[in-house]
Amino acid sequence: MPEHTGDEYVKKLTIAVLSCAALVLCAAAVYAGIHIRNYLEGSGPAALGLYAGAPYASATPAAEDSPSPSPMPEIAKIRADTTIVYEYHHEDGQTDTSQEAAPYFLIGMTEEEMTSQFTDWKVVEFSADKVVMRREIPGKSGQYYIVGVKDGYVAVFYQTPINGTNLKEITDTPVSTLPASDRQRLEDGIEITGDAALARIMQDYGS
Numbered sequence: 001m002p003e004h005t006g007d008e009y010v011k012k013l014t015i016a017v018l019s020c021a022a023l024v025l026c027a028a029a030v031y032a033g034i035h036i037r038n039y040l041e042g043s044g045p046a047a048l049g050l051y052a053g054a055p056y057a058s059a060t061p062a063a064e065d066s067p068s069p070s071p072m073p074e075i076a077k078i079r080a081d082t083t084i085v086y087e088y089h090h091e092d093g094q095t096d097t098s099q100e101a102a103p104y105f106l107i108g109m110t111e112e113e114m115t116s117q118f119t120d121w122k123v124v125e126f127s128a129d130k131v132v133m134r135r136e137i138p139g140k141s142g143q144y145y146i147v148g149v150k151d152g153y154v155a156v157f158y159q160t161p162i163n164g165t166n167l168k169e170i171t172d173t174p175v176s177t178l179p180a181s182d183r184q185r186l187e188d189g190i191e192i193t194g195d196a197a198l199a200r201i202m203q204d205y206g207s
Contacts, residue, residue, distance in 0.1 A: 076128045078102045078109045086203075087124070087134040088196035096196030102131075137195040145198050147190040147205075149175050154186060154205050156198065173205050 078084075082102040089095045106114075111126040118133070125132035144159040145168065152175055156168040175183050182205075192198045 075110055076126060078106050078114075078131060079128055080107055082106075082128060083130045085125075085130065085132040086196070086200060087132065088137045088199050089134060090137050090195055096194060098196060098200060135199055137199055143195060145192040147186065147192055147198070147201055148188075149186050152176065154178075154202075156202070157189075159191070171202070171205065178205070 080102060083099055084102050084106065085097060085099040087095055087097050109117075111123055114121075114123050114126070114131070114133075121133045121135050123131065124134050146157045146159055148155055148157060150157075150167065150170050154171045154173040154175060156171075158166045158168055160166075162168075175186060178186070190201065192201060
């Protein structure tokens, strides 16, 4: 085979180098074209807020601090120092009033519980400091009664017979369910003056 001259070798080497350079330039052009298209379409790093020297910015806006929910109002309940006012309204328009510190069995009750449990009473005022309860009392004020026992149940008698009888009512409270001291008082007869006082003691005995 004939040997190549030095000039031919240099020419071929030059052509090879230029070809490689052309391939590199073409690849660079294609790469640059892709990035330019991404930038123009808004999908490149710049569209996401990324650029040299800048920190990453989230595409999702930070959620604003939601306002704290308003606290629920505290439900008023009867305390040991709550004043309980009893109003007894009579048919003749008179109203007798008495009051006391809350008895132990009322402590902790809410207005709703009072209303549902004491259906004969109307709760006209309710707060942790003061509760006013009203009850309609049949008959006139100033009458006289004796609370005692009839057929094993707590009963109320008129001191002066009315319409030929001194029995006013028999409650559904068995005397046997009461403490011994209360049973003895009822056996002896508890004298009561006025409907207000009667309603009060009957409340104590569960009527």
